[in-house]
Amino acid sequence: MIRERVDTGHSRYEILIGTGLLGQTGQLLLELSVNRSSRHLIVTDEQVRAAGHLTPLLASLQAAGYEAELFVIPAGEASKRLELAERAFEFAYEAGLDRRSVVLALGGGVVGDFAGFLAATYMRGIPFVQLPTTLLAHDSAVGGKVAVNLSSAKNIIGAFHQPLAVIYDIDALSTLPLREMRSGYAEAIKHGIIRDAELFAWIEARTEQILANDPQVMAELLARSCRIKAEVVSADEREHGVRAILNFGHTIGHAVESLAGYGRLRHGEAIAIGMICAAELSVKMGLCTPDAAEAIASVVKAAGLPTQIPRDLDADELLSSIKRDKKATGGTLTFVLMRAIGKVEIVKDVPEKLVRDVIEDRRES
């Protein structure tokens, strides 16, 4: 088992990465002094349950003497809604959850964000534990951002609420569809680009093993990728400064994701396209050399991720979606741009015209 520490100043927790961890969760909760007289709440989605990952978790909780209620949501982004959260709150309250209860989020980023939002606001905040089952969740489970969506925009209603622990059982990834694996792979590439050229090269050389879920390689990938996320979050828990570099590829990526219509592109697919665009924007701004941007496009392509903006997405609509993105404060266009692989910076006042050019170049012809 690999352990990585996160320390934001306000809160401290560990990320545990290894095999067979779901079957040890009860024991781990005992070590975290989670009490056995309160009831707890497992949140998961239908697909994760069907894949069989609930079974070892339930067994281990029971063996350790924990009583847990179960709230299962439909798989997919549409579950990140206040209406469903209200049903979960009612359920938790009827089940007698109190302020010492813990929420256990078993699933990918959707379950983690949704369950984390419940924990952040139930009785003004109770602890929660992330039990990620997707590769992408190495990103979403670390850092304490939790949220649900508005029908018109993603992640508008949320909080910063750090987990009590992240327990990452690599075995769970064995049932993850390849497309989801690729989606998570994109965020790992991002972590290399923003802070660690060596990690980027390491990933580049191991695309196949990662997508084939080689346990040794996967453990190292998750540990290294989580470490970068943890470092950035520890330096800036509430996204007042450096944390914004985590949004590399996300400004155009989010616009592509939302305009395509949720469910069509996976988050990581949209981010893959967004990273290529951000790199090309960096070149146009004279910040980095074209070969750095090409290296990104090539690793994205090798992973089987999309490299182009779907043809039916309109440049004007993408631009106006970017402008109302929540990171655009006061109307100016701010981007995370790249100096070189491993080094990015926040650039304000990027000319709209250049953004449009990049988008047009990258649209499928």
Place this chain on the structure above:
Amino acid sequence: MIRERVDTGHSRYEILIGTGLLGQTGQLLLELSVNRSSRHLIVTDEQVRAAGHLTPLLASLQAAGYEAELFVIPAGEASKRLELAERAFEFAYEAGLDRRSVVLALGGGVVGDFAGFLAATYMRGIPFVQLPTTLLAHDSAVGGKVAVNLSSAKNIIGAFHQPLAVIYDIDALSTLPLREMRSGYAEAIKHGIIRDAELFAWIEARTEQILANDPQVMAELLARSCRIKAEVVSADEREHGVRAILNFGHTIGHAVESLAGYGRLRHGEAIAIGMICAAELSVKMGLCTPDAAEAIASVVKAAGLPTQIPRDLDADELLSSIKRDKKATGGTLTFVLMRAIGKVEIVKDVPEKLVRDVIEDRRES
């Protein structure tokens, strides 16, 4: 203008108390460096708007160069609902509120709790300013507890989110119905009981002037009462310890309030009854003398507040409601009890039998 400071360690803000302050809000926001390029959101309720308090606020914001959107909710507890919050989120998002926007809560505890919840969770937290218009709001506007209700229980969904400032215009109280004045008066009595015998005596001697809204007396009352609240909150922002003393009178009070059916008793009316019960429980536990309990009953009575539990409320149902109150962790009965006026403490394992006796003694016969 009187200024009181709150400093929780995580956040620092001022409570400003005086006349004509709504008309100075724009200026005060400028002093707080609230930016003028973002749009802001005023939340108020229909009755507060009808009473005319929006007018000076709007004028002063405009004079200071602020653009504010307006979201008006129906008056009353039923507005503290997630469904209405979702509509407010959609409205705020469509209006273009961003992370530098500020929510202005103009109203009593309902508006404060609701608008504070919006601010706590919109884009993972934006600042908000409390503009209290009820006497009770001296309690609800200080301390950062914000929440909405489940249909089955109050304040279950919420956060700790400290305001940027509390701007308390005493003039607003001139339109407040007497019954609401009394309701707020109960919380002021509570602040005397838990920390300040001298304040209790001062209040006792000024019941009439307070209920008649004498500006001088009111300013001093609000300042002293807010100071106590601020001290307790500063010592324990998240209610891990001493903050619980603020719940004096609230354990039985909440049960009475909810079983009576929301809307029938005002919050302060239920708390007035709850305080008398808590005092009598303290006597039965041998913690204080009967005359201290009698002094409380007498000041409550002099204010025209109820002193007895309505006859139709059943002792068994009250007891089971108390047991599922969120302060009951792990099933034991915990109460804030009184040693003397000005001195309370948290007592665990209060025998259910004594609680039942007190309830039965206090029911209308």
